[in-house]
Every structure is written in structure tokens, then in C-alpha cells.
Amino acid sequence: MATKTTIHDIASFLNVTASTVSRALNNNPRISENTRKAVLKAAKQLNYQPNNIAAALRNGKxxxxxxxxxxxxxxxxxxxxxxxxxxxxxxxxxxxxxxxxxxxxxxxxxxxxxxxxxxxxxxxxxxxxxxxxxxxxxxxxxxxxxxxxxxxxxxxxVNQVMIDDYQGAYDAVSHLVDEGCQRIAHFTSPVKISIYKERLRGYTDALKDHGIPFDDNLVIESNLQLEGGRQSMLQLLELNKMPDAIFSASDYGAMGAMQVLKEKKIKIPQQVALVGFANEPFTSFTDPTLTTVDQLxxxxxxxxxxxxxxxxxxxxxxxxxxxxxxxxxxxxxxxxxxxxxxxxx
Amino acid sequence: MATKTTIHDIASFLNVTASTVSRALNNNPRISENTRKAVLKAAKQLNYQPNNIAAALRNGKxxxxxxxxxxxxxxxxxxxxxxxxxxxxxxxxxxxxxxxxxxxxxxxxxxxxxxxxxxxxxxxxxxxxxxxxxxxxxxxxxxxxxxxxxxxxxxxxVNQVMIDDYQGAYDAVSHLVDEGCQRIAHFTSPVKISIYKERLRGYTDALKDHGIPFDDNLVIESNLQLEGGRQSMLQLLELNKMPDAIFSASDYGAMGAMQVLKEKKIKIPQQVALVGFANEPFTSFTDPTLTTVDQLxxxxxxxxxxxxxxxxxxxxxxxxxxxxxxxxxxxxxxxxxxxxxxxxx
DNA sequence: CTTAAATGTGCAATCGATTGCATGTTAATA
DNA sequence: TATTAACATGCAATCGATTGCACATTTAAG
The missing domain is CATH 3.40.50.2300 (Response regulator)
Structure with missing residues (x-):
């Protein structure tokens, strides 16, 4: 097991000091070209690997x-x-x-x-x-x-980077309306972190702007996982009047709904249209393929x-x-x- | 911006030395219980955060x-x-x-x-x-x-952990044979790293053990991505005699095949059965759902x-x-x- | 009461790289 | 030739935590 070489090893090898070696390695202009070359060569020769830990301690970085x-x-x-x-x-x-x-x-x-x-x-x-x-x-x-x-x-x-969840939801719901849907349900999370709040807001605003009344029964909360989506779908199916579209705040939720709909032989999108959120890799592999919102x-x-x-x-x-x-x-x-x-x- | 407190700050606060503080924090038995408690208390009070970098340098770890x-x-x-x-x-x-x-x-x-x-x-x-x-x-x-x-x-x-790719492939192909398939194709990679080599070996051995002749035309190389799977499938469709099953060394490859088969209205699994490898999340969402090998x-x-x-x-x-x-x-x-x-x- | 053992802390070096300041050398200028 | 500037390198402290050894104090044993 080779003991690790340090700048001191290089220094004594070349009969200079560690300061010089350090400066040479860091391209400090105060070191002569000859010395620099010699240091670089010796470093390679002795198989020197800088110790970032030591530098980090000294530099505070x-x-x-x-x-x-x-x-x-x-x-x-x-x-x-x-x-x-x-x-x-x-x-x-x-x-x-x-x-x-x-x-x-x-x-x-x-x-x-x-x-x-x-x-x-x-x-x-x-x-x-x-x-x-x-x-x-x-x-x-x-x-x-x-x-x-x-x-x-x-x-x-602090600085923040996010996607416009509101707009994503708004676009998704508007698209559903354009496709002729009038009774659009929404899958959301009970935990109202901002992304879910915004998606819900986009949903309600889109409905309003298209003159579609908001119906509390059509907003279903779950963990938005596959099973959650299934449960939410089953819940919707018990309503007197089934929705004709679902905008889920997650792809997994939409997937759960899709499974249930297929099991019940309900046609997608003819009877119920589906839109998810996230553009998970699987969404292009389902049958039918799933409309979704890509988060870049x-x-x-x-x-x-x-x-x-x-x-x-x-x-x-x-x-x-x-x-x-x-x-x-x-x-x-x-x-x-x-x-x-x-x-x- | 609070300057960070070190063990020296704690030390001078308590009128002891850094050695004592260090030992107290590391539960060194040579420190009295009183001192230890005092140090812990002072550490909390001064909002001390250990500097792992310094410790790492000293300990070489x-x-x-x-x-x-x-x-x-x-x-x-x-x-x-x-x-x-x-x-x-x-x-x-x-x-x-x-x-x-x-x-x-x-x-x-x-x-x-x-x-x-x-x-x-x-x-x-x-x-x-x-x-x-x-x-x-x-x-x-x-x-x-x-x-x-x-x-x-x-x-x-070095120590290695892997899955038994050979056995996984062998099981997959055996399963296809059990299901009545006799002309089983294999999607593999041209880059023969061990996992692909082993899966190919499992494929050929399973064929042999079930008395099915190996046919070179049925082993197709691609990058095993979605597009690769599509190309491979198209290639297979040009053969005089179509295979009745495909064992792909990747789920994406199998997915590509599935897409092509569905486009050509070829029934899965009745006309062509499919097995992938990796148990990617999407495999349970496809229609039909995809048989695959889980890698734990x-x-x-x-x-x-x-x-x-x-x-x-x-x-x-x-x-x-x-x-x-x-x-x-x-x-x-x-x-x-x-x-x-x-x-x- | 003396001596040895046990206990609790301090001193100072160490880990490896970096850098302000000092020093020595060479080249350029007056 | 003297003086200064420019250049190249060395010295020594520093970053913060750890630890072998030394030292002082207390306790136990004889």
C-alpha cells in the first residue's frame, strides 16, 4: 500500500519548499516557468494526488x-x-x-x-x-x-426555481374543455404544499374562465399514488353523474384511474378523458398513452x-x-x- | 453572519483546553462526568457544529x-x-x-x-x-x-454483488417454453459486458435444455432502448417465419417490440409472447402488462x-x-x- | 504518614495545503 | 557603479480536531 505523496514529498524531491510546490500547482504567477514544469513533472512521477480535505480546511471551502x-x-x-x-x-x-x-x-x-x-x-x-x-x-x-x-x-x-404549476393545470383543464369535456374532476393531495395548491387553483380558475361551475364532489384527495388514484376513481364512479374527464395532479393517480376505467370497460377518452402531471416515463407506454404536463x-x-x-x-x-x-x-x-x-x- | 464556533471557543468559555473539549465530545472515558456535562451544555449554548473537514484531515477518514x-x-x-x-x-x-x-x-x-x-x-x-x-x-x-x-x-x-443474470434469463426462456413457445427470439446488446453475456448464455442454455434448436437469426442486437426494440422487432418481422416469443435483455427493448406488434395488430401473447428484463416501473402499466425479471x-x-x-x-x-x-x-x-x-x- | 495507583487536564505536535510577509537574487535604470 | 525594481522562493502561521505524553491532584493501600 503506497503511502500517499504530499506536496512536501515533491518539495524535498526537488529541494524546494512546500510553498513553492503549492504555488506551482496552483499556477501562481510568481513561480518561474522552469520550477513549475519541474514540479508538474515530479508530481506526475511521484503519483501525487492532491488532498482536497486539507485544502478545504485551509480555504474554508x-x-x-x-x-x-x-x-x-x-x-x-x-x-x-x-x-x-x-x-x-x-x-x-x-x-x-x-x-x-x-x-x-x-x-x-x-x-x-x-x-x-x-x-x-x-x-x-x-x-x-x-x-x-x-x-x-x-x-x-x-x-x-x-x-x-x-x-x-x-x-x-432564498432563491427558488419552480414550474408554473398553476399554468400547467390551467392549460391541462383548458385542453380538456376544448376536447368537449364539461364535468372535469381533479385528483389532489390532502397535504397542501404549494405545488398542489397551485394545481388546484389552476383547475378552478380554468373552470371558471370557461364558464363551468365548480363542483366540490369532483375534487378528490388521496396520496396520489397508484392505489390512491384507484380509490379516487372508485369514489367518482359512485356519484350520480359520472365525470367526463379527470385532471390528476400526478401521473400515478391518473394511472390508477386508467386501470379502474379499463376494468369497468369505460372508454378512454370517449367516456372519460384523462390528464396526469409530471410526464413520468411510463406515460408514453400506457394504452391509451397518457396526456400529461411535462415539468422540464x-x-x-x-x-x-x-x-x-x-x-x-x-x-x-x-x-x-x-x-x-x-x-x-x-x-x-x-x-x-x-x-x-x-x-x- | 455568525462566525462558526470551534472547540477552542467552547474551551475558553469554560476555562479548559481544546483537548478536554474534544475528549468530552467524543466520550473519552478520561473526562470527568461534570466536565463532560459542562462541555455538552456549552456546546449547545454556543451553537457548536463540529467541523468534519478538520476531523477528516486529522483522522484520515x-x-x-x-x-x-x-x-x-x-x-x-x-x-x-x-x-x-x-x-x-x-x-x-x-x-x-x-x-x-x-x-x-x-x-x-x-x-x-x-x-x-x-x-x-x-x-x-x-x-x-x-x-x-x-x-x-x-x-x-x-x-x-x-x-x-x-x-x-x-x-x-474486489468484492462484487450481482444478480444471477444467467438464471434470470434461463427462467424467463423456460417460462416461455412452458407457455408453448417454440421459436423464441432474443434482444441483446452488441456491447458484451457481463450482464448481457450471461443473459445470452441463459437464453441459449434454456433453449438447449428444452430441445429447441438455436437460430442465429433470432438473436438481434441493438442499444436495447425503445427505438432499438422497435428496429429489432421490424427486423424480426421480415423473417420468413416469425418468432412466437421474444425475450429482451431490457424492458425498454421489449416495450419497443410491444409497440410495433400492436401497430401491426399482432396479438400479444397469443401470436408473440414478450418477456423483458429489469422490472422497470412502467412494465406493470403497459397493456398487456409486461412479464419481466426483477433485479431486487x-x-x-x-x-x-x-x-x-x-x-x-x-x-x-x-x-x-x-x-x-x-x-x-x-x-x-x-x-x-x-x-x-x-x-x- | 508515605508511596503507589488512579484519575483528570494540559501541552504541543499532527494531518496537508495555503498564503502574507520577509528575504535573497537578478536585471534594469540612472 | 550604485540603486531600485522585478522576480523567485522560503519562513512560519493557519484552518479545527485529535491524541501521545507529561503533569498535577486525588484516592487507596501499606
């Missing part, structure tokens, strides 16, 4: 970014993370990914652990349960930059990371901060499950 | 584990990662996730960057292109433990992490290592796409 997501195995989040990672790597940063599992105490622990690991900042999507944000505010007080994406909050004075996850990752690093750099330069919200426009992906009017797909 | 996957936004990998993270967190470690994007030079860079970040070890699934393993061997020489999962190699003397991704993450930490601990104790392969048995998930014999699902 780890080049590590903490990323907190509720869960990494959901297409949306893993895709955002990928976007973040692409930008981060390009700038010489690595990311530490942590999952909160939508658990409040786990989120607190995670934030603290990342702070102790001396990450240079945190990019997070907050958990569903989280209503108190002290753990994030503590970081802000210490000057650790934070950027939130998707699941955001106005209770923190990769782009969101990119934008979030760019915003984060902008902030990080301006912090260095003592540029005063103003928190900003970046809102991305989602895109309605029209597929078979909502296309009643014609054969076009 | 970062409590960080590097995890390298080809891509984090594939269900299988993100699920394994989740499994790894669960175990790691429980043991006080955090993981740094890096994506190689199946790019050889990116993989080399990543390994090096993780080494520089002084991770305590690496858990990896190697890229498709990778045929030279020097970058990993360099780490081994430095005593950094490595465990591989899923995409492994015999060219590295979460379990694989758990097992891999446990193996890794066992090794890490025994390294500390200077226990001699013997590399071992852990092979998990995959599970055939039988769904509609392959069930010809009866109505049971």
Missing part, C-alpha cells in the same frame, strides 16, 4: 454541494439531480445527494449533517411534512447559500444549479443579494387519453 | 463514500443507490453520487476526483465502455476499498453496502481480505404479455 430531495428514485427528482450534477461537475464541484423521505426529522438531521460536512451550499426540495424552516434558517445565518427547487416555500428568503426536470436542474452558482460567486464578491423566483413554463404533452375530437395524435 | 453509477435517472440504479444510502446513513456515512454516463474518460475523472475528495471507499457499477481498469487498481494500491455491483468485472480483485434493486443496494462496510471494518482490524462474489437470485414476474396457456394472471 469544500467544493461540495449538498442536494436534498424527498426521494432519488422518482424520475422527476433523479432527472433534476442529473441536471444539477452536470453543471456542478463542469464547475469543479461534486454533489452529495441526500434523501429526506419526506420525513421532517430526517430532513433536519440531513441539513445538519451537510453543514458539518462543510458543504459550500445546499440545493433542496423540501419535504411534504415540513412546515417549520428553522433548520434552513440556521444555515442562512451562517452564510451558507441555499436554493430551493420545485417544492419551495415563501417562508425562506433536466432544465430545472440546470437552471437551479446555475442560479445557485451565480449566488455562490456573488457571495464571494460581496454583491448584495436579492432573492428571486425563477418560474419555468411547463409543457402540456397531448396524447391519446384526452384526444376525443379526432384521430390526430 | 472522511466518512464519505463515493458511489459511481452510469446514470442516476434509471429506476434500477436510483433504487440501488437508495438502498446503499439507507445503510450508509445508518452507519454515519454520507454518499457522494457520481454519474459516469457510460463514458470511459468521465469515469476515470470521477474516480480520481473521489480519491482526491478522500472518500473512505467507492461503490461502483462500471461503464459499458470500460475495458481497462487501471484507474480502479490505482485506488486499490492505495488501500481504498472498492465494491462493485451489477456491472462487474473479473479483472478487479433495493436489496442489491443493501447487500452491496453491507458488504462494503464489512470490508471497511475488517480493513481497520487488519483482517486479511478474500474477495467474494455475492449473487442474488432474480425473480421472474409473470404478467399478461407471456401468459398464453390460460386466463390466470
Amino acid at each position: 469544500s467544493n461540495l454541494i449538498g442536494v436534498i430531495v424527498p426521494t432519488a428514485d422518482r424520475a422527476f427528482f433523479s432527472s433534476v439531480v442529473r441536471g444539477i450534477e452536470e453543471i456542478a461537475n463542469r464547475l469543479g464541484y461534486k454533489i452529495i445527494i441526500c434523501q429526506s423521505y419526506d420525513d421532517y426529522s430526517k430532513e433536519i438531521q440531513t441539513v445538519e449533517a451537510l453543514a458539518n460536512a462543510r458543504v459550500d451550499g445546499i440545493i433542496a426540495s423540501i419535504g411534504k411534512e415540513t412546515v417549520n424552516f428553522d433548520h434552513y434558517n440556521d444555515l442562512l445565518k451562517k452564510g451558507i447559500p441555499i436554493v430551493l427547487f420545485d417544492r419551495t416555500t415563501d417562508q425562506l428568503a 426536470s433536466l432544465a430545472m436542474g440546470h437552471v437551479t444549479a446555475e442560479l445557485f452558482f451565480d449566488q455562490l460567486n456573488s457571495l464571494d464578491k460581496q454583491i448584495p443579494q436579492r432573492t428571486q423566483k425563477t418560474v419555468l413554463q411547463p409543457q402540456l404533452i397531448i396524447r391519446q387519453s384526452s384526444l376525443r375530437s379526432s384521430g390526430r395524435v | 472522511s466518512n464519505l463514500i463515493g458511489v459511481i453509477v452510469p446514470t442516476a435517472d434509471r429506476a434500477f440504479f436510483s433504487s440501488v443507490v437508495r438502498g446503499i444510502e439507507e445503510i450508509a446513513n445508518r452507519l454515519g456515512y454520507k454518499i457522494i453520487i457520481c454519474q459516469s454516463y457510460d463514458d470511459y474518460s468521465k469515469e476515470i475523472q470521477t474516480v480520481e476526483a473521489l480519491a482526491n475528495a478522500r472518500v473512505d471507499g467507492i461503490i461502483a457499477s462500471i461503464g459499458k465502455e470500460t475495458v481497462n481498469f487501471d484507474h480502479y487498481n490505482d485506488l486499490l494500491k492505495k488501500g481504498i476499498p472498492i465494491v462493485l455491483f451489477d456491472r462487474t468485472t473479473d479483472q478487479l480483485a 434493486s433495493l436489496a442489491m443496494g443493501h447487500v452491496t453496502a453491507e458488504l462494503f462496510f464489512d470490508q471497511l471494518n475488517s480493513l481497520d482490524k487488519q483482517i486479511p481480505q478474500r474477495t467474494q462474489k455475492t449473487v442474488l437470485q432474480p425473480q421472474l414476474i409473470i404478467r399478461q404479455s407471456s401468459l398464453r396457456s390460460s386466463g390466470r394472471v
Whole structure:
């Protein structure tokens, strides 16, 4: 097991000091070209690997970014993370990914652990349960930059990136109306974090703007998972008058509805049209394929990371901060499950 | 912006030295109970957060584990990662996730960057292109433990966790034979990393054991993505005699075939039965639902992490290592796409 | 009452890289 | 030739936590 070489090893090898080696490796202009070359050569020869830990301690900067997501195995989040990672790597940063599992105490622990690991900042999507944000505010007080994406909050004075959930929902419902639907149900979550609030608002506003009365019975709450969607659908089927369309705040919820409808031999979209939300990979594989709202996850990752690093750099330069919200426009992906009017797909 | 408190701040606050504080915080038995309590109290009062970087430098141990996957936004990998993270967190470690994007030079860079970040070890699934393993061997020489999962190699003397791809394929094909299929095609990758080699071997052996002649025309190579599956299917349709079943080494490939078959009004499974591989989330949402081989991704993450930490601990104790392969048995998930014999699902 | 053992803290070095300041050398200018 | 500027490198402190060894105090044993 080779003992690791340090700049001191290189220094004594070349009969100079560690200072010189350090400067040479960091392209400090005060080092002569000859020395620099000699150092680089010796470094290669001795198989030198810089110790980022030591540099981090000295510089107070780890080049590590903490990323907190509720869960990494959901297409949306893993895709955002990928976007973040692409930008981060390009700038010489690595990311530490942590999952909160939508658990409040786990989120607190995670934030603290990342702070102790001396990450240079945190990019997070907050958990569903989280209503108190002290753990994030503590970081802000210490000057650790934070950027939130998707699941955001106005209770923190930080930069945020989200999609326009309101508009996405509005577009989805408008589309259903255009297709001739008049009795449109909505699947939502009982936990009213902003994204679900906004989607509900988009739904009701779209109805209003199209002169369709709002019916409380048509708004069904569930966990928005597959089973939740199934239950919600069964609940709708017990109404005197069935809806002719469903706008679900999640693709999984819509999928549950689709399963039940198919089991009951109810035709999609002729009898009931369906629209989901998130553009999960499976939505293009169902039969019929599922109309949904794309959240531009990769782009969101990119934008979030760019915003984060902008902030990080301006912090260095003592540029005063103003928190900003970046809102991305989602895109309605029209597929078979909502296309009643014609054969076009 | 509060300047961060260190053990020295606590020390001077209590009129003791940093040594005492450090020992108290680490539950060193040589510290009196009174002092310990006082230190803990002061730490809380001064809002002390340990600096892991400093400890890492001193201890030569970062409590960080590097995890390298080809891509984090594939269900299988993100699920394994989740499994790894669960175990790691429980043991006080955090993981740094890096994506190689199946790019050889990116993989080399990543390994090096993780080494520089002084991770305590690496858990990896190697890229498709990778045929030279020097970058990993360099780490081994430095005593950094490595465990591989899923995409492994015999060219590295490290612990490995994989599923029995051979058996998974063998079971899948046997199942198709049981369902009465006699002309079974196979979708595979031109890149013959071990997983694809093993699945091909399972396919051929199963045919042989059931007395079905091997037909070269029925083995189609593609990238195994959706489009690849479509192309492969079209290729098969041009044969004089169509196959009556397809075993695809990936779910996406099977999905492509399903799409083409449905477009051509060819009945699944009556005319052509389908089996995929990986149990991607969408496979239970297709119509017909797709028979596939589950890879126990979460379990694989758990097992891999446990193996890794066992090794890490025994390294500390200077226990001699013997590399071992852990092979998990995959599970055939039988769904509609392959069930010809009866109505049971 | 003396001596040895047990107990609780402090001192100072260490991990490896970085950097302000000082010093020595060479080249350029008057 | 003297003087100064420009250049190249070294010295030593620093980042924060840890730990072997030394020292002082208390307790127990003889």
C-alpha cells in the first residue's frame, strides 16, 4: 500500500519548499516557468494526488454541494439531480445527494449533517411534512447559500426555481374543455404544499374562465399514488353523474384511474378523458398513452444549479443579494387519453 | 453572519483546553462526568457544529463514500443507490453520487476526483465502455476499498454483488417454453459486458435444455432502448417465419417490440409472447402488462453496502481480505404479455 | 504518614495545503 | 557603479480536531 505523496514529498524531491510546490500547482504567477514544469513533472512521477480535505480546511471551502430531495428514485427528482450534477461537475464541484423521505426529522438531521460536512451550499426540495424552516434558517445565518427547487416555500428568503404549476393545470383543464369535456374532476393531495395548491387553483380558475361551475364532489384527495388514484376513481364512479374527464395532479393517480376505467370497460377518452402531471416515463407506454404536463426536470436542474452558482460567486464578491423566483413554463404533452375530437395524435 | 464556533471557543468559555473539549465530545472515558456535562451544555449554548473537514484531515477518514453509477435517472440504479444510502446513513456515512454516463474518460475523472475528495471507499457499477481498469487498481494500491455491483468485472480483485443474470434469463426462456413457445427470439446488446453475456448464455442454455434448436437469426442486437426494440422487432418481422416469443435483455427493448406488434395488430401473447428484463416501473402499466425479471434493486443496494462496510471494518482490524462474489437470485414476474396457456394472471 | 495507583487536564505536535510577509537574487535604470 | 525594481522562493502561521505524553491532584493501600 503506497503511502500517499504530499506536496512536501515533491518539495524535498526537488529541494524546494512546500510553498513553492503549492504555488506551482496552483499556477501562481510568481513561480518561474522552469520550477513549475519541474514540479508538474515530479508530481506526475511521484503519483501525487492532491488532498482536497486539507485544502478545504485551509480555504474554508469544500467544493461540495449538498442536494436534498424527498426521494432519488422518482424520475422527476433523479432527472433534476442529473441536471444539477452536470453543471456542478463542469464547475469543479461534486454533489452529495441526500434523501429526506419526506420525513421532517430526517430532513433536519440531513441539513445538519451537510453543514458539518462543510458543504459550500445546499440545493433542496423540501419535504411534504415540513412546515417549520428553522433548520434552513440556521444555515442562512451562517452564510451558507441555499436554493430551493420545485417544492419551495415563501417562508425562506432564498432563491427558488419552480414550474408554473398553476399554468400547467390551467392549460391541462383548458385542453380538456376544448376536447368537449364539461364535468372535469381533479385528483389532489390532502397535504397542501404549494405545488398542489397551485394545481388546484389552476383547475378552478380554468373552470371558471370557461364558464363551468365548480363542483366540490369532483375534487378528490388521496396520496396520489397508484392505489390512491384507484380509490379516487372508485369514489367518482359512485356519484350520480359520472365525470367526463379527470385532471390528476400526478401521473400515478391518473394511472390508477386508467386501470379502474379499463376494468369497468369505460372508454378512454370517449367516456372519460384523462390528464396526469409530471410526464413520468411510463406515460408514453400506457394504452391509451397518457396526456400529461411535462415539468422540464433536466432544465430545472440546470437552471437551479446555475442560479445557485451565480449566488455562490456573488457571495464571494460581496454583491448584495436579492432573492428571486425563477418560474419555468411547463409543457402540456397531448396524447391519446384526452384526444376525443379526432384521430390526430 | 455568525462566525462558526470551534472547540477552542467552547474551551475558553469554560476555562479548559481544546483537548478536554474534544475528549468530552467524543466520550473519552478520561473526562470527568461534570466536565463532560459542562462541555455538552456549552456546546449547545454556543451553537457548536463540529467541523468534519478538520476531523477528516486529522483522522484520515472522511466518512464519505463515493458511489459511481452510469446514470442516476434509471429506476434500477436510483433504487440501488437508495438502498446503499439507507445503510450508509445508518452507519454515519454520507454518499457522494457520481454519474459516469457510460463514458470511459468521465469515469476515470470521477474516480480520481473521489480519491482526491478522500472518500473512505467507492461503490461502483462500471461503464459499458470500460475495458481497462487501471484507474480502479490505482485506488486499490492505495488501500481504498472498492465494491462493485451489477456491472462487474473479473479483472478487479474486489468484492462484487450481482444478480444471477444467467438464471434470470434461463427462467424467463423456460417460462416461455412452458407457455408453448417454440421459436423464441432474443434482444441483446452488441456491447458484451457481463450482464448481457450471461443473459445470452441463459437464453441459449434454456433453449438447449428444452430441445429447441438455436437460430442465429433470432438473436438481434441493438442499444436495447425503445427505438432499438422497435428496429429489432421490424427486423424480426421480415423473417420468413416469425418468432412466437421474444425475450429482451431490457424492458425498454421489449416495450419497443410491444409497440410495433400492436401497430401491426399482432396479438400479444397469443401470436408473440414478450418477456423483458429489469422490472422497470412502467412494465406493470403497459397493456398487456409486461412479464419481466426483477433485479431486487433495493436489496442489491443493501447487500452491496453491507458488504462494503464489512470490508471497511475488517480493513481497520487488519483482517486479511478474500474477495467474494455475492449473487442474488432474480425473480421472474409473470404478467399478461407471456401468459398464453390460460386466463390466470 | 508515605508511596503507589488512579484519575483528570494540559501541552504541543499532527494531518496537508495555503498564503502574507520577509528575504535573497537578478536585471534594469540612472 | 550604485540603486531600485522585478522576480523567485522560503519562513512560519493557519484552518479545527485529535491524541501521545507529561503533569498535577486525588484516592487507596501499606
